[in-house]
Amino acid sequence: MSSKIAIVTGASSGIGEATAGQLARAGYKVYGTSRRGAQGSRRGFEMLALDVTSDASVQAAVQQVLALEGRIDLLVNNAGFGVAPAAAEESSIQLGQAIFDTNFFGMVRMIRAVAPHMRRRGSGRIINISSVLGFVPMPYMALYSASKHAMEGYSEALDQELRTQGIRVSLVQPAYIKSPFDANQLQPDQALDEYRDLRAGLDRRVKEALQGADGPDVVAATVLRVALAAAPKVRYTSGALAGRLRLLRRFAPAALVEAGVRKDLRLDTQPSLVRSAA
Numbered sequence: 001m002s003s004k005i006a007i008v009t010g011a012s013s014g015i016g017e018a019t020a021g022q023l024a025r026a027g028y029k030v031y032g033t034s035r036r037g038a039q040g041s042r043r044g045f046e047m048l049a050l051d052v053t054s055d056a057s058v059q060a061a062v063q064q065v066l067a068l069e070g071r072i073d074l075l076v077n078n079a080g081f082g083v084a085p086a087a088a089e090e091s092s093i094q095l096g097q098a099i100f101d102t103n104f105f106g107m108v109r110m111i112r113a114v115a116p117h118m119r120r121r122g123s124g125r126i127i128n129i130s131s132v133l134g135f136v137p138m139p140y141m142a143l144y145s146a147s148k149h150a151m152e153g154y155s156e157a158l159d160q161e162l163r164t165q166g167i168r169v170s171l172v173q174p175a176y177i178k179s180p181f182d183a184n185q186l187q188p189d190q191a192l193d194e195y196r197d198l199r200a201g202l203d204r205r206v207k208e209a210l211q212g213a214d215g216p217d218v219v220a221a222t223v224l225r226v227a228l229a230a231a232p233k234v235r236y237t238s239g240a241l242a243g244r245l246r247l248l249r250r251f252a253p254a255a256l257v258e259a260g261v262r263k264d265l266r267l268d269t270q271p272s273l274v275r276s277a278a
Helices: 014-025 055-069 093-103 105-121 142-165 180-184 193-211 216-228 240-251 254-265
Strands: 005-008 029-034 046-049 074-077 124-129 167-174 235-238
Touching (some): 014 074, 046 055, 055 105, 074 105, 105 124, 142 167, 216 235, 240 254
Parallel strands (some): 074 124
């Protein structure tokens, strides 16, 4: 296992850092990445500077790993950011493009840089960190949910394309995870007064849920299990809540799932929208 080389994007904290650490302890030579690169001592893995929104930065980092190691066996696409709960109409097109540029196209850039090398070697594993919002859309998280739906569709199609080349693509789908990721969410850039009280209520509910949420090590353990699987699946939930949501989505009527989401978010008890006077 010591010869296995892994790249983990977004590894400066949270899920990425935990994943890089677990992979390193399992015997992988791990290169974590973040926009600012190495910051102080790391625990068992190297850090590289990489901006997933830049084609040049992605190519440079991947070529650096190949020059050092001669191979890349595992790519974990974790880099991304969340958005604070807000109505869909409160986010501009520019904010939506920024979300997709990191959460979706950042993954695409990494895969485009790494897949040709894996294909020439005839082997490789790609793991994309998605979310339960990739299969259960969350109200007031429309753009983030959309970015994860896009990741899911792309990953499933790509796995069908690359498995004949010896490469497998899998998704890991956590639910609420207590990590710095949630402390650095983007705020809506076109906030409307009509949604102010509702946003505040949702923000309180999400913070409550995070208090009892799993830590990033739970997701890291799932990633390691997928990386080592002899016959990997396309989708893996991570944590008990994510598993229950997957079962509900698969077997329960859509109306029941929607009612459960609304109840969990307490939407039916939120303040009504204040309509502007005509």
